[in-house]
Amino acid sequence: EMRCNGGTFSNPGSVALDGGTIDVKGSVFLQNVGARPFEARGLVRLFTARIGQHLYCGGGRFLNPGGEALNCEGGRIAGCVFLNACDPNGVEAKDRPGLAFQADGKVTFVGVYVGLQFNCQWGRFRNAAPDRSNGAYADAALQLSTAVIVDTLFLGVDRQSAQGEDPDNQPATIEGGLDLTATTVRVLVDDGLMGDAQRGLRPTVDGQDGRTRACNLTLDLFSYERVKGERACKARDRKDWNCYKTDWLQS
Numbered sequence: 001e002m003r004c005n006g007g008t009f010s011n012p013g014s015v016a017l018d019g020g021t022i023d024v025k026g027s028v029f030l031q032n033v034g035a036r037p038f039e040a041r042g043l044v045r046l047f048t049a050r051i052g053q054h055l056y057c058g059g060g061r062f063l064n065p066g067g068e069a070l071n072c073e074g075g076r077i078a079g080c081v082f083l084n085a086c087d088p089n090g091v092e093a094k095d096r097p098g099l100a101f102q103a104d105g106k107v108t109f110v111g112v113y114v115g116l117q118f119n120c121q122w123g124r125f126r127n128a129a130p131d132r133s134n135g136a137y138a139d140a141a142l143q144l145s146t147a148v149i150v151d152t153l154f155l156g157v158d159r160q161s162a163q164g165e166d167p168d169n170q171p172a173t174i175e176g177g178l179d180l181t182a183t184t185v186r187v188l189v190d191d192g193l194m195g196d197a198q199r200g201l202r203p204t205v206d207g208q209d210g211r212t213r214a215c216n217l218t219l220d221l222f223s224y225e226r227v228k229g230e231r232a233c234k235a236r237d238r239k240d241w242n243c244y245k246t247d248w249l250q251s
Contacts, residue, residue, distance in 0.1 A: 001026035006033030009040045012066065012069040017041030027079070029087045031058030032099050039063070043105075044071045054079035058086025059099040063108070065208065066129045069105030078115040083107070083172075084154075085122035098247075100124060106176075108143045118147075119154040120172035127176035128207040129187070131216070138205050138213040141176025144217075149185040149223040156190040158229045171196055175215065177204040182221040 002024050009016040016161070017040055024139035028051050030038045038060040046055075055077050062069035072081075085100040101123040109118075120142070144153075155178075158172040168177045171192035178201055204212050 002028045005029050005031050006036045006037060007038055009042065009044070011042035012064070014042055015045050016064075017044045019049055020045045020047040021049065022046070023050040027051065027053040027056060029056045030060045031082075032098040037061050037099065040069075043068050044070045046070070046075055049076075051075065051077045051079075053080045056086065057101055058082045058084045060101055060118035062101075062103040062105065064105035067105050068153060069103040069107055069127075071106075071108045072112055073108050073110045073182045074112065075109070076113045080117045080119065081109070081114055082119050083123045084119045091158060103127075103141070105129075106140055109147050110141075110143055111146045112144075112148075113166065114147065114149045114151075116150060117152045117154065118144075118149045119152075121154050121169045123172045125172065125174045125176065128205045128213065129176075130207065130211075130213060131177065136212075137215060137216045138176040138207070139164070140179040141174050141205075141215075142172075142220075143177075143179045145179045145201065147183045149183070150167045151185075152187040152189060153183075153185040153224075153227070154189045156192040156229070158189045171199045173199045174201045177216045177218065179218045180222040181218050183223075185224045186226075188224040188227045189229060190227065202251040 002019065002022065004017070028046070030044065032038055033168060039062050040061070043064050044062055049072060055072070057070070083101045103124070104126045106127050106129070107125055108173070125141040127139050129139045131137045131139045157169045202215050204214055206212050
């Protein structure tokens with residue numbers, strides 16, 4: 001295992017923690033210890049890492065504004081990826097929202113293989129840097145292009161009419177682009193990702209240069225077997241995805 005729970009790593013604008021090409025039979029832990037979060041100021045690099053169990057980043061803070069905050073490109077994770085909320089001491093996430101995963105800078109999982117779930121509930125992703133192809137748009141805050149997620153991608157919550165609202169989970173908040181180009185998942189959970197007044201994919205994000213940029217959703221060749229959750233299966237909610245879809249990349 002690789003355990004960095006509650007650790008602080010600082011190298012702003014460069015690599016704060018380099019775990020590239022590691023091969024771990026167990027899990028990688030980059031999360032909080034009680035009220036003390038894992039914190040990295042600079043890039044956390046897990047490029048092409050091989051993880052035999054899970055990647056835990058719940059409650060972690062990954063801060064590299066204008067650059068990459070977390071890079072797991074080309075990695076292979078046999079179990080789950082947790083970019084959500086976590087408190088090992090047993091305090092429920094809804095009572096301690098400050099312990100949710102936070103990233104300021106690009107989170108990259110391009111071409112990653114995830115054997116089970118990819119959970120972003122409660123997570124906050126922000127990247128106000130301009131996209132290189134069109135400065136009117138923000139670069140991706142969460143980059144999942146060409147990723148393979150064997151089980152479920154949690155971008156929202158799974159609400160059922162019999163259960164009502166889920167008090168323990170909330171949709172991810174994404175301030176910046178969301179890139180799902182050629183991503184493959186078995187089950188998509190996205191209830192609350194679109195149209196939520198407080199969370200979900202934000203329509204715009206304010207950059208450090210004072211410019212407001214649109215947040216693009218890229219869906220080209222994105223595929224899933226099914227969506228889960230009563231509201232997620234309604235046609236009106238599926239159409240909400242199209243409100244964010246833009247064609248400037250093809251123009």
